[in-house]
Amino acid sequence: xxxxxxxxxxxxxxxxxxxxxxxxxxxxxxxxxxxxxxxxxxxxxxxxxxxxxxxxxxxxxxxxxxxxxxxxxxxxxxxxxxxxxxxxxxxxxxxxxxxxxxxxxxxxxxxxxxxxxxxxxxxxxxxxxxxxxxxxxxxxxxxxxxxxxxxxxxxxxxxxxxxxxxxxxxxxxxxxxxxxxxxxxxxxxxxxxxxxxxxxxxxxxxxxxxxxxxxxxxxxxxxxxxxxxxxxxxxxxxxxxxxxxxx
Amino acid sequence: xxxxxxxxxxxxxxxxxxxxxxxxxxxxxxxxxxxxxxxxxxxxxxxxxxxxxxxxxxxxxxxxxxxxxxxxxxxxxxxxxxxxxxxxxxxxxxxxxxxxxxxxxxxxxxxxxxxxxxxxxxxxxxxxxxxxxxxxxxxxxxxxxxxxxxxxxxxxxxxxxxxxxxxxxxxxxxxxxxxxxxxxxxxxxxxxxxxxxxxxxxxxxxxxxxxxxxxxxxxxxxxxxxxxxxxxxxxxxxxxxxxxxxxxxxxxxxxxxxxxxxxxxxxxxxxxxxxxxxxxxxxxxxxxxxxxxxxxxxxxxxxxxxxxxxxxxxxxxxxxx
Numbered sequence: 001x002x003x004x005x006x007x008x009x010x011x012x013x014x015x016x017x018x019x020x021x022x023x024x025x026x027x028x029x030x031x032x033x034x035x036x037x038x039x040x041x042x043x044x045x046x047x048x049x050x051x052x053x054x055x056x057x058x059x060x061x062x063x064x065x066x067x068x069x070x071x072x073x074x075x076x077x078x079x080x081x082x083x084x085x086x087x088x089x090x091x092x093x094x095x096x097x098x099x100x101x102x103x104x105x106x107x108x109x110x111x112x113x114x115x116x117x118x119x120x121x122x123x124x125x126x127x128x129x130x131x132x133x134x135x136x137x138x139x140x141x142x143x144x145x146x147x148x149x150x151x152x153x154x155x156x157x158x159x160x161x162x163x164x165x166x167x168x169x170x171x172x173x174x175x176x177x178x179x180x181x182x183x184x185x186x187x188x189x190x191x192x193x194x195x196x197x198x199x200x201x202x203x204x205x206x207x208x209x210x211x212x213x214x215x216x217x218x219x220x221x222x223x224x225x226x227x228x229x230x231x232x233x234x235x236x237x238x239x240x241x242x243x244x245x246x247x
Numbered sequence: 248x249x250x251x252x253x254x255x256x257x258x259x260x261x262x263x264x265x266x267x268x269x270x271x272x273x274x275x276x277x278x279x280x281x282x283x284x285x286x287x288x289x290x291x292x293x294x295x296x297x298x299x300x301x302x303x304x305x306x307x308x309x310x311x312x313x314x315x316x317x318x319x320x321x322x323x324x325x326x327x328x329x330x331x332x333x334x335x336x337x338x339x340x341x342x343x344x345x346x347x348x349x350x351x352x353x354x355x356x357x358x359x360x361x362x363x364x365x366x367x368x369x370x371x372x373x374x375x376x377x378x379x380x381x382x383x384x385x386x387x388x389x390x391x392x393x394x395x396x397x398x399x400x401x402x403x404x405x406x407x408x409x410x411x412x413x414x415x416x417x418x419x420x421x422x423x424x425x426x427x428x429x430x431x432x433x434x435x436x437x438x439x440x441x442x443x444x445x446x447x448x449x450x451x452x453x454x455x456x457x458x459x460x461x462x463x464x465x466x467x468x469x470x471x472x473x474x475x476x477x478x479x480x481x482x483x484x485x486x487x488x489x490x491x492x493x494x495x496x497x498x499x500x501x502x503x504x505x506x507x508x509x510x511x512x513x514x515x516x517x518x519x520x521x522x523x524x525x526x527x528x529x530x531x532x533x534x535x536x537x538x539x540x541x542x543x544x545x546x547x548x549x550x551x552x553x554x555x556x557x558x559x560x561x562x563x564x565x566x567x568x
Contacts, residue, residue, distance in 0.1 A: 050452065076454035088452075090445040101442050104435055105454035111463075113436040114427075120435075163454050 002064070003028050003197040004049065004080070004167045009058035011041075011048060011221075018044040019055065020221040026167055026197040031189075033208045034201045036218035037242055042201045043085060045218070046169050049199070050082040051075040062167070076105070081165025085172045085201075087152045089144050089159070096140040098155060099127040102162035127162070134158040134188055150181040154188065167197040174204050186210055209233075217242060273418045277411035286526055288414045290519045291421040292479050297502035297514035298428055299471035304500070305509035306432060307464040308444030309359075312367045313374030314499050316354065317347040317469035319491035320377065321476030326486045327387060329397045336400035336407070336481050343480070344473040350377075351469020352462065359461040371493055378491040393487025397480070413482040420478045424471055428511050431467075440464050444509075501539070505546055507553025516554045 004026040011019035018041040026032045034042050047053035049060060051072035060068045062078055070078065090098050100117065103126055104110075118124065131140060134154040139146075144155065153173060160168055173189065174182045186207055192198070202208050208215060209229050216226040217238050224242075225235045232238055276287045296318050303309040321343035328339035354373040358366055381388045388394055399407035407413050431437045439460050442450045450457050480486055489495070498521065506517025521539065529535040550557045 052448075052452075071456075072451045073454050073456050076452060082452060084449075084452075088446065088449050090442060090449065092445055093441070097438070101438055101450075102453045104438065109435045110439060110455075110460075111436055113434045114430045115435075116430075116433040117435055117438050118433070159449070159453065 002026070003030075003062065004199065005061040005064075006049070007059045007061070009045070009048060009055050009060065011044060011053065011055045018221050019048065022058070022218075022221070022223055024216055024223065024226065026199050028166075028197055029195050030197050030213050031211050032197070032199045032214045032216065033212035034199060034216050034218060035203070035205075035208055035242065036224070039220075040218040041221040042218055043171055044221075046082060046171050046199070046201060049169055050080055076163050076165075079164075079166035080169065081160040081163050081167070082169040083156045083160045083171055083173060085175060087149075087156055089152060089155060091145045092143060094141050095131065095136060095144055095147065095155060096124065096127050098144060099130050099158050099162050100124060102159045103127055103130065106163055130158050130162050131155075133161060133191070135184070150177055150184075153177065153181075153185065157188070161192070165196070167199065168192070170198060170200040170202075172201050172203065174202065174207055182207060270422065273422070274415075276418075277414050281410050284410050284414045286522065288410075288417045288482055290515075290522050291417050292475050292482070293499070293502065293522060294515040294518040295421055295424045295475035295478070296472055297499050297506065297518045298424055298511065299468045299475065300499045301503045301508060301511075301514045302428065302431075302440070302464060302468045302471065304503055305513075306437065306444060307440040307461060308447075309461060309465065310363075310367050311358075311370045311465070311468075312493065312496050312500070313354065313370035313372070314468070314472055315491055315493065315495035316370075316374035316377050317351050317472035318476035318479070318495065318499075319374075319381070319486075320350050321347040321473035322480040322486045322490055323381065323388060323394075325477050325480035326394050326397045326484075330394055331387065336397070340477040340481060343477040344470050347473025347476065348466050348470035351472075352466045355462045355465030355469070359458055359465065371496065374491065374496060375493060378488060378493070381488040381491050388488070391488055393485055395485050397484040397486075399481060399484050407481055417478050417482060420474050424474055425511065425515075428471075432511060436460075436463070501543055505543060505553055507555035507557075510553070510555050510559075513553050513555035516558075520554060 002025050006022055006024055009019050009022040011017070022045060034045065036042055044053060048055045051070060051074070055068065059066055062080060067075055067078060090101065093101070100123055103123055107123065128140065131137065134157050136151060136154055136158065144152065147155065157170070157173065170189070174185045177185060182204060189198070189211055200211070212229055214226065215229055215232040217224040217232065219241055225232060225238050277284050296314070300311065300314045303311045324343035324346045325336055325339035328334040328342060329336055354370065358369045358373065361369060382390050401407060402412060402416065405412045407416060439455060442455070443457055443460060447457055479490070502517035502521045503514045504517070505520050506515065507513030524539050524542065525535055528538050546553065552560070
């Protein structure tokens with residue numbers, strides 16, 4: 001079943017076209033990688049999918065429901081989760097509180113103002129479960145600013161998972177990571193729920209080829225090619241403009 | 248920040264002892280005589296005002312420069328209801344809180360559409376609008392002369408004309424606001440405000456309608472400031488347009504920063520420090536504001552967490568609790 005689908009998505013800032021006629025599909029359980037050289041419009045596309053940017057034309061569908069005109073907070077509630085290329089956390093808060101806050105967004109109790117959050121043991125335990133999913137189990141009471149960079153990348157994913165998305169947009173999950181951290185991030189993404197649809201921007205070809213079922217190559221805002229990893233590897237155009245650079 | 252920002256982590260027994268000590272301390276204040284009692288009441292009233300502003304500045308990350316509007320509107324409501332309509336100060340007090348909340352909801356509705364400096368300017372402009380109204384609408388407000396002739400109500404047969412009774416009423420209001428804010432900040436709603444302060448964009452990405460919660464915070468802060476304004480009117484039995492002037496909004500910001508933003512008790516220290524300076528220094532020199540200014544600058548330069556933050560950092564016992 002198609003979870004997320006775009007139909008001729010187009011985004012222009014004046015004469016600068018960052019997304020050009022992009023139609024792509026992310027199915028349930030699919031690991032879909034979005035690759036392309038810097039400036040290809042990958043992050044702009046994710047911003048549009050998650051609602052931070054409004055496309056100039058074209059539509060976005062989540063499970064065949066048109067979500068193009070919804071706000072970022074509404075898209076999250078509908079089931080589109082995302083992480084950010086640069087860590088985008090609640091830095092002064094504890095690790096657990098970062099995730100608890102994101103969980104609470106789906107659970108309601110928003111207007112409860114006399115009962116302590118800490119008295120909701122169930123939610124605290126669920127936060128710990130989500131953190132365990134991204135392999136953060138120790139020192140959950142520490143402030144986020146004391147975590148290592150790699151741990152902050154893991155927390156970034158935990159916050160997105162906490163809102164229980166149907167489709168998860170990962171914006172360069174391994175950016176800035178050491179090779180060892182990258183390997184454990186590959187394992188982490190592999191261990192995520194099988195039904196989750198994932199659209200992942202990634203520069204590291206090792207990550208892309210070890211995770212993706214489908215690869216879409218963007219070039220100057222346009223889809224240059226889309227297909228299985230093998231098809232992309234053998235695609236002459238792709239080799240020419242992109243893969244050739246790195247291999 | 249976390250010591251006072253997460254009161255729920257304090258063990259229940261210590262918490263209870265702190266409350267008992269506070270209540271006992273406040274109960275004894277009227278024994279010190281009329282001057283000190285009056286000053287203490289003023290400190291508590293402005294502490295309520297400053298605490299309510301800190302909900303915006305310190306906990307939601309909204310730098311409002313028009314907070315006097317809500318304090319003033321409530322005080323005017325109490326006195327106008329009493330003088331023009333002959334209604335009891337208690338009815339006026341409840342009405343004042345509602346009117347403050349309503350005015351805050353309206354001002355907030357427009358102001359939260361922008362953030363940063365434009366937000367600050369917009370809140371100040373709205374407050375100045377009310378200030379002008381209080382000057383021009385002489386028939387109702389008494390203009391710059393103010394509105395006198397308010398009869399203080401009584402409570403269980405005790406008239407609020409009595410300093411001690413006044414103080415106790417103010418102290419109850421203060422304790423209520425302190426209790427409420429501590430609960431609020433540790434609660435789900437409070438955690439949403441703090442999340443907005445920390446990272447608005449991520450809160451939206453996490454599914455929270457941030458604009459709505461900014462308005463909730465702004466309206467709540469307005470209602471709490473209204474409690475302060477109502478108590479001010481009940482104890483002073485007089486109101487003039489000064490109370491809506493932007494200078495009072497500025498004083499409240501100074502109190503919050505002096506005491507420590509993002510702490511609940513900090514603004515109470517800020518209010519005390521500010522008013523003690525005002526009362527003590529002004530009896531020696533008419534340039535008291537100069538000294539407040541110098542101390543404020545030193546505080547911003549060297550006590551970034553305010554007086555309360557400085558105390559917390561130096562008293563490990565408090566930090567642990």
